[in-house]
Amino acid sequence: MEYLDTDVLVNTMTEAWKAYEKFKVQMANKKQSKEDEDLDTLLQKVGFQYYHLLARKLDLNPELDKDSILKTEEHKTAFECFTESTLSIEIIKDDALQKIYFRVKDKKVLREEIKDKFKYEVDRTSPSNKIRDFMDWSSDIIKDIKYQRRVYANPVGRLLVNAWLPLNYSMMLITLAISIIIMVTWEEGTTSTPRYKPSYRYNNAGTAIYVLGAIHNFLSLGIFFSYVISNRPTFPSFSDIVSVCKRGDDEDDDDDRGWSEKKGESHLEVKAYGFKTIYYVLFLGCSIAGTFTDGYFFAFHLLHITEMNQLLKRVIQAVTTNGRSLMLVGLLGLAIFYIYSLLLFAFYSEVLWSSDNGRHCRTVYECFVSILHHGLVDSPYAQFEGQMTSDFPQAIGITFFDVSFFILITTIGLNIIFGIIVDTFSQLRDSKWEIDKDMQNNCFICSRESYDFERQGGGFQKHVKSEHYQWAYLFFFIHLDETRPNDYSALELYVYKQLMTNNFDFFPLNRALSLENEEDTNEQRMEHLQQQIDYLVSKMKDQEADQVREKEKQRQQEWERTHKKNDRTNY
Numbered sequence: 001m002e003y004l005d006t007d008v009l010v011n012t013m014t015e016a017w018k019a020y021e022k023f024k025v026q027m028a029n030k031k032q033s034k035e036d037e038d039l040d041t042l043l044q045k046v047g048f049q050y051y052h053l054l055a056r057k058l059d060l061n062p063e064l065d066k067d068s069i070l071k072t073e074e075h076k077t078a079f080e081c082f083t084e085s086t087l088s089i090e091i092i093k094d095d096a097l098q099k100i101y102f103r104v105k106d107k108k109v110l111r112e113e114i115k116d117k118f119k120y121e122v123d124r125t126s127p128s129n130k131i132r133d134f135m136d137w138s139s140d141i142i143k144d145i146k147y148q149r150r151v152y153a154n155p156v157g158r159l160l161v162n163a164w165l166p167l168n169y170s171m172m173l174i175t176l177a178i179s180i181i182i183m184v185t186w187e188e189g190t191t192s193t194p195r196y197k198p199s200y201r202y203n204n205a206g207t208a209i210y211v212l213g214a215i216h217n218f219l220s221l222g223i224f225f226s227y228v229i230s231n232r233p234t235f236p237s238f239s240d241i242v243s244v245c246k247r248g249d250d251e252d253d254d255d256d257r258g259w260s261e262k263k264g265e266s267h268l269e270v271k272a273y274g275f276k277t278i279y280y281v282l283f284l285g286c287s288i289a290g291t292f293t294d295g296y297f298f299a300f301h302l303l304h305i306t307e308m309n310q311l312l313k314r315v316i317q318a319v320t321t322n323g324r325s326l327m328l329v330g331l332l333g334l335a336i337f338y339i340y341s342l343l344l345f346a347f348y349s350e351v352l353w354s355s356d357n358g359r360h361c362r363t364v365y366e367c368f369v370s371i372l373h374h375g376l377v378d379s380p381y382a383q384f385e386g387q388m389t390s391d392f393p394q395a396i397g398i399t400f401f402d403v404s405f406f407i408l409i410t411t412i413g414l415n416i417i418f419g420i421i422v423d424t425f426s427q428l429r430d431s432k433w434e435i436d437k438d439m440q441n442n443c444f445i446c447s448r449e450s451y452d453f454e455r456q457g458g459g460f461q462k463h464v465k466s467e468h469y470q471w472a473y474l475f476f477f478i479h480l481d482e483t484r485p486n487d488y489s490a491l492e493l494y495v496y497k498q499l500m501t502n503n504f505d506f507f508p509l510n511r512a513l514s515l516e517n518e519e520d521t522n523e524q525r526m527e528h529l530q531q532q533i534d535y536l537v538s539k540m541k542d543q544e545a546d547q548v549r550e551k552e553k554q555r556q557q558e559w560e561r562t563h564k565k566n567d568r569t570n571y
Helices: 006-026 034-060 073-084 112-121 127-153 155-162 164-185 205-231 238-245 247-256 275-292 296-308 310-320 323-348 364-377 380-387 392-441 450-456 460-467 470-482 490-500 513-570
Strands: 086-093 096-103
Touching: 006 034, 006 073, 034 073, 034 086, 034 096, 073 086, 086 460, 086 470, 086 490, 096 470, 096 490, 096 513, 112 127, 112 392, 127 155, 127 205, 127 470, 155 164, 155 205, 164 205, 164 296, 205 275, 205 296, 275 296, 296 310, 310 323, 310 392, 323 364, 323 392, 364 392, 450 460, 450 513, 460 513, 470 490
Parallel strands: none
Antiparallel strands: 086 096
């Protein structure tokens, strides 16, 4: 870097940028040939290489200032153009921190929903576990990015993916409008029509629902295809089934594969028979059915608000996360209801419950349905009270029946269910709080606390957004994957070899260049301070020695005066 001419770097970078911009204008309305594509690649490659050299020189030489070396507007424009498509990472090689600049072709293909999913599902139990799980996720995210590139290359696919939010919000507005029209205009139908067939208070209300329904169908179709194109739901193939069957035999072989070649369940794979895919199939089906059933099925789309709000998603998760526990408790409750239905059928069916008041109990099935309904809504006692006689033994049996039912079902059973839901919601809230706290206080890559960077490293936000930006490492892996090994730099080849052996020691755990520079300065300050302290200690020791000698001299003089005085007295 000492022998590289800064002006030559700036001028070459700028000339490459100008040539590339001129080439783009010339090829705007032409089909590129193979030679044109090679020239396009060459101009960009030269421009980025010289920009990376310039950026690295600015890092290594603190005396250089960007404003002083970029002397013209063209220089500044070219520099900013290359900056927008460049990211950097820090790695450790031979126990020394190194910085790598590399080109990023398209940052927008990394979807925000994947970032959110990663943030709240990655293993954060320890710094090393973070890195290992990040690498495990990286192979899946890279596959998704490559697929998204193909989607964005298609104009229709790009339109549907970019229109995801507008389509959802428009659909919700149409659904709300249809619901309001139904609430205001629907009336009870005539006796000659089926009970579910409404009549309209206003003549044009039915037409308005059909028109809005057609728009709703169009928007729902766009949402469905946008979901399918973005997520690519897959059916399990025969080879997948075979690999699952053989997974136990192949587990030992996984360690021999590169990080991107490991087999296993993907973090991002969407199954064609999964809940979300089934939901969007019902979503489209209810939209079409709503148009032909006077609008009944449009009510289903009001639930779609849970897909558009993170808070409501967590509320649903509070119920579904421990769904197995709730299901088991529900099965236990059904067993208890069945026992009570047998008791009701054997002893109280004809005496206390009758079909005249809606409590059917002629068969065990009817008793079971009746006790399930009225036992949860009110209680058996509410029905028994008005029909109890003076038979005291019967009253004792009813008392046992009612009190035990109240304790087991109303008190214990329902509170267990509510407790599971509340505890799950509390766990989700605490988990989110811990994750948010970790993101706010610790760097994902190096795991250093924010305090270190706020105190001496230039700020924590600057560090996590530019110095140790976690997604920059992901894009660097893509850069390695798309670059021929013969074109690797020394540092890129080093990282590539580490990845092929599943060795992630190149991540700068507990280290950062910004902190090391400050630590070097602090070490010099500490050394200078130690020298000053040693000088002061030495000086204090000399002063103490002088004081001791002075006191000893004074005592000697005092003894001599006393001795002379005694001699004169004796004389």
